[in-house]
Amino acid sequence: MSVKARFIVSLILSLPMLAEMMTKPLFGIGLPGHTWTMFTLTTGVMAVAAWPFIHTAWAAFRNHHANMDTLVAIGTLAAYIYSIYAMLNHQPVFFEVAAFVITFVLLGQVLEETIKGRASGAIEKLLGLQAKDAEVLRGGTVVRVPFAEIVIGDILRVKPGQKIAVDGVITEGSSAIDEAMVTGEGMPVSKKTGDAVIGSTINTSGTFMFRATKVGNDTLLAQIVDMVKRAQVSRAPIQKTVDTISNIFVPTVLIVAILTFVVWFVLLGADAATAMLFAVAVLIIACPCALGLATPTALMVGTGRGAKMGILIKNGEVLEAANDIQTVVFDKTGTITLGKPVVTDIVGDENAVLALAASLEHVSEHPLAAAIVEKAESLEIAPQDVTDFQAIEGKGVTAHINGSSAFVGNAKLLGNNVLDVKLEREMQRLQDEAKTVVIVGRNDRAIGLIAIQDTPKDTAVAAITALKKRGLRTIMITGDNERVARAIADAVGIDEVIAEVLPGDKADHVKLLQQKGKVAFVGDGINDAPALAAADLGIAMGSGTDIAIESGGIVLVKNNLQDVVRALALSQKTFNRIKLNLFWAFIYNTAGIPIAAGLFVWAGLTLSPELAGLAMAFSSVSVVISSLLLNRSKLV
Amino acid sequence: MEKLLVLIGAALLIGFIVWWFFSKRDNQSTEATMSDDKQQAEVTVNGGYVPNTVVLKQGVPASLVFDRKDPSGCFNEVVFPDLGIHETLPVNEKFAVEIDTSKAGEYQYSCGMNMFHGKVVIK
Incomplete structure (x- = not known):
């Protein structure tokens, strides 16, 4: 039976008792067959709605465990069994206490389930972006193929308005692609042959063909989903303290409840019924639900919101x-x-310097090398073959061309070989303009400089x-x-x-x-x-x-530096929310228990078991709502 | 007289609670059964995870079969924070969770509200 169904049963059976609570003092109208009717209704509640609590409490007890179900079960059973005893001895009964507490606790669980579903929706939304099938070139014709059957190397066709199924590289055509769902980037990005496309993004304008490079669980979207999933179930270290406390929490509350009963009954001379109601209120108010929800719900909302903006928080x-x-x-x-440097200045014989540099650099993978090779290509200078190529990390490259040694690199590579005065001065000037200068030389002698700038x-x-x-x-x-x-x-x-x-x-x-x-x-x-x-x-x-x-630890999908600020802000907001949630959950329990135990009776401040049940339900709900509010907090 | 009885009863009850819940106990632990290059272990979910600790061999594909007998909402979900697993367990049905055994270590898991704990040891 679902929580919702149990709640409805419990509510319907409790309603007549609730009605009597109002009609009796006002109009003197009670339930027909007063005590026996209450007994029947409450027995229904206990058998149907409260049974799972009792079942778990017993099973947990046998494993030397205690949890919130233990508190609810003992609290309501105490009220129920005492009332049966009282009914048989013609004393006042408290059946409605048990019934109302169960109803309120279940109300809290129903609300919690509903809101929690909303908090964890981010992953489902991401998975929903996945294309179901795609047009794949198979045997010369384009056929529709389900997502799972696309393999690496397949050529896929994407028409305007269609979803790109998997990650790949455009082989033919060009288009503007809306990548907002994965990167959070608002404007469509224009792509041409050779550019990478991301699966699950939407093609807006042109038709193009692309080769699949990542399929199935290796696509960027699949990895994002996996990461968000892991993040949402991870625990902040602060949670460890909470775990230690909650392990001893429930048995401690049981002891406090017994002490409450003893103090009221033995020391203060209250009657058994009053003492019992105080003890039951302690059990009910202490349910640590809010404590258990404080961290996971805030993590879920925070990481989910990040994922939507292209900010992936690992844990x-x-x-x-x-x-x-x-x-x-x-x-x-x-x-x-x-990260895309371009050649801005060449000092020395332009053709000779560039030809030598390009010959060495066209085999290198350094980002500066790409700038030099690109410049040479644009001037139609073809690279020559080199031998003994060596890349020296952080310094440059050396090789042999036509029997003589050649190098391209920074001042560190040159070691003791100083530049002549003119090159030295030029180098200073270019560096002052925020340009990276590489020295190009042959046979240990510099023949020129190339200035490269990255904006x-x-x-x-x-x-x-x-x-x-x-x-x-x-x-x-x-x-x-x-x-x-x-x-x-x-x-x-x-x-x-x-x-x-x-x-x-x-x-x-x-x-x-x-x-x-x-x-x-x-x-x-x-x-x-x-x-x-x-x-x-x-x-x-x-x-x-x-x-x-x-x-x-944080992955920014977009290449936007502002996301660093947003990521830090979101992390801090989420963490602060976890702390706030934990603080309230703790305060709620620590302040609630003394009130429920009747410590403030002298000030007229008491908490009946029913009110304790209602308060408990809303403490859980308020923690979940507090987490959901993270979705609306301002970031930058 | 009545008050004295209550007092004695309460003292006994508190003593029992302390002994029952707080005294150190050996956790039951079990090893997975191997078949066809796979290993499998069954965990009964009933007011806790029984057995509490499951030992798995490193590098062998493993599945942990949860047999949930407990209808309590607390056991709706099972969460392995370190392994990124978050599954919903059906009541009175067996549900297998695949465990990645590539890295040795101790992995805690818990119910959705982090009240009940179990452990997987990979070695």
């Missing part, structure tokens, strides 16, 4: 860590800047300003030299710069900063995985790569 620990971050460290390339993202200035407003110290870390880094940092307003750091050393610098306070590291996850892991909070940005999802 409750991350929320707690985000709460006392003092320093935010940014990786430069691809995080503060666009800051549009969102950088606003994001850094907002972070500073939150009282955070901002630091940029980069392999670039000091002057270039400083120029970029000044342009976006970053406080401090740690320059000329080898990629492998980023994690060490993060650890050094951690000595002064909690550090968040923001990077793209491609070569900062160790730093992301070392930081108290790793925020992986953009592209939603597997590595980013693996190494970041």
Whole structure:
């Protein structure tokens, strides 16, 4: 029998007793067959609506456990059994207490179930985005294929208005794609051949073909769903304290209830019925439901709201860590800047310098290399074959061309070989313009310089300003030299710069900063995985790569720096909500128990068992509503 | 006289509660049964998870079969926070939960409200 059905049965059977409570004092009209009718109605409530409570309480008891069902079962059974005894001895009965408490507790559970369903809706919404089938090229013709049967390498066709089924790369055509459902990005993004598309996003304008690169459970959406699912069931460390308390809570309440009875009956000389009602009120008010709901519901709503904005929070620990971050460290390339550097200046013989550099760099994977190769291609300079290619991390590359040695790299690669005065001065000038300068040389002698610049993202200035407003110290870390880094940092307003750091050393610098306070590291996850892991909070940005999802505590699906601010704000809001919920749940119990025990009778403050049941129901409901309000709180 | 009896009764009851709920007890633990490169263990859900601890072998695909006999709303859900599992258990029906045994360790699980706890040990 569902909770709802039990509630309805309990309500219907309780209503006549509720009516009598009003009509009897006012009009002197009682229920026909007063006591016996009450006994029959309440027995119905106990047998149908209260039975599961009793069943669980007994089963739990045999396992040396006690939970809220124990409290409800003992409280109502005490009132019920005492009333039978009283009925047989022609004394006042309290059947309605048992019936009303059960009705109110069930009311609380019904409301809670309904609202909880709304709180956990985020995942269902995400899963609902999944396309059911797609048009796939099979044997030269386009056929409709169910989602599960799409395999990697399939060529899919997408018409305007259709959903893109899986992740892939466009092979033919172009279009504008609405990615709002996955990235939270409002404007459609235009894509052409070679661009990546995300499954479950919507094609708005053109028809295109794409090759599936990730299917089934490997798609970005599937990974997001998995991450949100994990986050929602995770526990914040603060919960551990609560767990320890709730383990001893229920037996302790049982003892307090017995003491309440003893004090009233033995010491204060109250009659057995009065003493029993105080004890039952203690049992009912103490139900720790709200305590159990405080963390999971807030986590559910907070992480669900994040997922809708393209901010994926991995678990409750991350929320707690985000709460006392003092320093935010940014990786430069691809995080503060666009990560697409372009060649701006060439010093020396343009063709010779570029030809040599392009020959070495066209086999390299460094982002600066791509800029040089692109520039060479645009000037139609073909790269030459090289041998003995070597990439020296953080310094540059060396190789042999036509028997002579050649290099492209920064000042560190050159070691003792100093530049001549003219190149040195040029290098200074270019670096002061925030450009990265690489030295190109042959046979250990520099023949020229190439200046490359990577521009800051549009969102950088606003994001850094907002972070500073939150009282955070901002630091940029980069392999670039000091002057270039400083120029970029000044342009976006970053406080401090740690320059000329080898990629492998980023994690060490993060650890050094951690000595002064909690550090968040923001990077793209491609070569900062160790730093992301070392930081108290790793925020992986953009592209939603597997590595980013693996190494970041928070993953930002979009490449927007403002999301760093939103992610921190959302984490803090959610964590504060958990604390607020726990605080109220505790206060509710700790304040409620003394009142129920009759400690404030002298002040006219008492709590009948029925009121205790009603209050308990609404404490759970208020915690869930408080969590739901997270959906409306302002973030930036 | 009546009051004295109540007093003695209450003292005995409190003593019993302390002994029954707070004294240390050995948790029942069981090992999963192996068949065809798979392992399986059954957990009865009735006022708690019995057996309380299930030992699984690392690297062997495992399923934990929950047999929920308890209708209480408390056992509607079973949650493994570290494994990202959150399932709804049907009453009077067996429900298998797949466990990822790739990493050794102790994994706590609990009911939806985190009142009842069980443990899976992978080694």
